[in-house]
Amino acid sequence: MRIMQLDVNSIDFEPTEPEIKVHESTEKKKVSVKNALVLFTSIEKNDTEALASKAVKDAVEFAGKNKMTTIVLYPYAHLSSNLEEPQRSMNLYQYMVKEAQKSKLKIIAAPFGWTKALSLDIKGHPLAELSRNYSATAKVEKVQKGARKLDTSIVKKSDFAGLPETDHRIIGERLNLFSFQEVSPGMVYWHPNGNILLKELMSYIRQMNSDYGYEEIATPAFANIVLWHVSGHIDHYRENMYVINTDNDELALKPMNCPSTMLVYKSRKWSYRDMPIRFSDFDKLYRNEISGALSGLFRVRELTQDDAHVFVATDEQAEQELISILEMVKKLYGKFNLEYKAKLSTMPDSHLGDEKLWEKATNALKTALKKNGMEFEIKEKEGAFYGPKIDFDIKDSIGREWQCATIQLDYQLPQRFGLEYTGEDGKQHTPIVIHRVIYGSLERFIGVLTEHVQGKFPTWLAPVQVRVITISEHANKYAEGVYKKIRKDGIRAELDISDKTLDYKIREAQNQKIPYMLILGKKEVEGEKISVRSRSGKQKMGVTLDEFLSSIKSEISERKNEQLIT
Template sequence: MITVTLADGTQRKFDQALTVQAVAEDIGPGLANAALAARVDGEMVDLSHIINKDVELTIVTGNTEDGLEVIRHSAAHLMAQAVQRLFPKVEVTIGPVIENGFYYDFASKDPFHEDDLVKITAEMKKIVKEKLPVERFEMSRDEAIEFFEQKGEKYKAEIIRDIPEDQVLSMYRQGEFTDLCRGPHVPNTGKIKVFKLMSIAGAYWRGNSDNEMLQRVYGTAWSDKKELKTYLHLLEEAEKRDHRKLGKKMDLFHFQEEAPGMVFWHDRGWSIYQSIQQYMRKKLNARDYKEINTPSVVEYTLWEKSGHADKFGDDMFSVESENRQFAVKPMNCPCHVQVYNQGLKSYRDLPIRLAEFGSCHRNEPSGALHGLMRVRGFVQDDAHIFCQENQISGEVSQFIDFLHEVYADFGFDEIIYRISTRPEKRVGSDEVWDKSEKALADALDAKGIDWEELPGEGAFYGPKIEFSLKDCLGRVWQCGTIQVDFSMPNRLEATYIDENGDKVTPVMLHRAILGSFERFIGILLEHHAGNMPLWLAPTQVAILNITGQQSEYAEKVGKKLKNQGFRAIYDLRNEKIGYKIRQHTLNKTNYLVIVGNNELESETITVRSHDGQDLGSMKVEELVQLMDLQINEKK
């Protein structure tokens, strides 16, 4: 007798082995029709999987995360089959699931065009109507190499050669199309009904620029049309909010080929940057951080000693001078240890919190650069806390409070918490990693915060809590982090004198809230669609005269607001007032102050908000009070 325990705790008993599909049919026709795959004792399997012992079973349907992954994985195969039907000489390579969709890389002598997406989509729909069974079978490694070589698919054969010789490979067949894949997949192609091919791009084989350029086709797939429609709407909204477009429209920054991945900040964009920096500096001062500044170019031996050369060597810019090798710093950590090491430290001095708006450079691949979101030159709101082991939980707890306060002020109220644990390539003993990971988990648990684990995603020197923000479109951005490091202080000979008079190595906490200023500003621009909160806005108020008769009064109002510390401009051009209002509205100016003859005579102003609301006539002092209140409340 076989006992199957379902997700709701109920049990079903069967007197012989049977497939997952048969169990779903036994439960009911509705579930049997909706089923796509299953989890058996936690492991994802196809519906054809045979159950021959007692198991825990969860039937996977399309309205779950597991179900969507199965649909998208299967849609990638569907697309590859359609491409090979239309273009028989095209080779398939790899086709993974990605966030909200999938892609497949193809080797083709002739590049794909947008018109080809229409043809491929039509062929995919034909295959869906054919309801081809999707069958899993196994092959030995050598059989699989021979199979794909005979088909002329050298890329698949190359992938398989990297697999250990004794491994049995999972294969999937649908009609004439066969692919190497771990699965699971939908039971037949008719289950893939809602999809859309999105774009074409170039991609190097295995991400190496020395390899051949392939054709990458991106697509998305969902369980129903409503979900697809919602997703496409969000994409349209994201396109409108693209920080690169806003940066150009609002005259904030630009990039150019002579400095790839480096930002040219214009005065308006630099104003946002400075506002954020001044805000963060004030917060740091209130929490007893000491602001420092360290060199941008440091001898390479320091990076070797810290371990960064081994981990980040390929991403570091190097320079030689007087027969000495130097590196432009990719991060600030080793330099902060050098500041800590100046002078003898006692346990009474700890914790010591060193903060820096540190300028860093990393040699990111040119194809990975993306506006402010991925750059080569950036500034981190970086800090390192040197403390005793018994101070870790308290420091992490205080940091979490600090981070919550900052994110709330910037308009983010939904945070995702993850703990990244030890990677395969790391420094330090397992005992040290055990203590580090436990300290982070304890700090979150003490605050009643739900978190998830990211196995193997920690830094090479220690585990970390990653703090991710959700923006107004539901997109997730990993920004903040705090990392426990027992290793680097030891490698760089940092010590303090403990209460027994012995030299002891401090614990080093690496922490950041914004991540990098550049990327965080890009996130802010897209989150607020360029309509920055008043306290961050590059131009908070513009004074517009109706005719030349009010020029002197408009300038007087503007200077009065400037003297109060507001970022104010006055537009005295000989243009119609409607034109001026439209231009400053498009420029995302928060308040428009309009002065005509009535305002001149009564020494008042007429105020209009960015969203078009007429706030009526008031004294300048009333606007000052209104704006001060809004700035203080970070709105």
């Protein structure tokens, strides 16, 4: 982007006729402005909104410093031989105008795509004429100059020294669940143990989703920026989005699944008989959280949600769905004995759509909460920009509350995406959509749960469920047989036939919070039995392997919280 910036006593322009097919509508009227900063602007190929914002910001700052009150934006193609094609150029120009209008200055914009009569009276001071060049390539060069070989200084884990013992980051390190690496700030490296938690939690909600009639979809991480213009995210959520410039386009990494789910809905025709339609997904999402807000698993930049969108035809259907979603929340949080608080967030200042629909949606959420006998408090003006929401907050080990489940009722996005279904009357109608997550961010949920149980996950979640331990080497062969058999039955087991003392082996398994130890010595080998020791220290001798297996398998498949064998 090239800009010629002029400090003028006066500028007069008058649109005479459209110069190109792509042009803004305007009146053929003379505009006269006194004492203004004029920006003659050529938009070049690969220019981005980020560059445009920067150009506007610089001009506004310059005007502020020099006590100027008016900026005139003026499309001017003659500063560059590398011009952007007209449509995109006009879009970016209009974006600049909008950005400039956010300042307190008076903004005048000459129309794009017109031949104009022009006269200028430029001031005589040294900074009255400045030329500025904004280019997207500067950053790329800097990266290319960087290291090509792995520099050991970048392979650095985040340091959690000094955190309390109860913090999920300390427990996570001890149980080898995950790490944070400095090359990916705010993003989780899941180790095998932590990845088991992620997978088991997903499989639990997947089963619940299927019971409640949800179908799972998956959509791309990237989408052209136009999608986010339609959804309104660019206007309301841009500061949290990662926008990526390619040769021809601007792409954004998805911070939410809603827009792409709208596209899946839109890809076929629906009838009122198909409703409600329930789409779930587990795609990774990307949100540019400021680094000061990052906090272990509680707030990350790359996250996984148990997201879902339910499309309904009528308000009655919406209410029914809200009631069953709240029922899912109760079941799921009950499973983990988690205490939660419901909060109803109302219309924010920056919102889409008319206030009557907002009121209707807010009331529907209230009714569903009341019908579920759930107490709630009101958070004024904290709804999403497209609809009111119910949030469920859970406490961490030091009493901070973290928002986990969220349910939003939305009349706006379906309208913006032109979604339709054929009603009973044969006519086309717009559905209502309910956005919902129950765990919320799986990362955050695992953080909260880890602190809640202090690493003692119920058996169905525990990364290692059983450790087979020998008292002496006489039992090694028998132990290997037991270990193989329980692994074959799908139990996550480990074998410890090292020559460490029994006490040491038990202590190690306890530190790892492994639910069961099978302790095998001479007596067990001879009687073809096992001794079972739970992590709470209770021991049961003379158990047959089949008894143990049938008991642990039902504990796991029923996702029991308490240990069955104690």
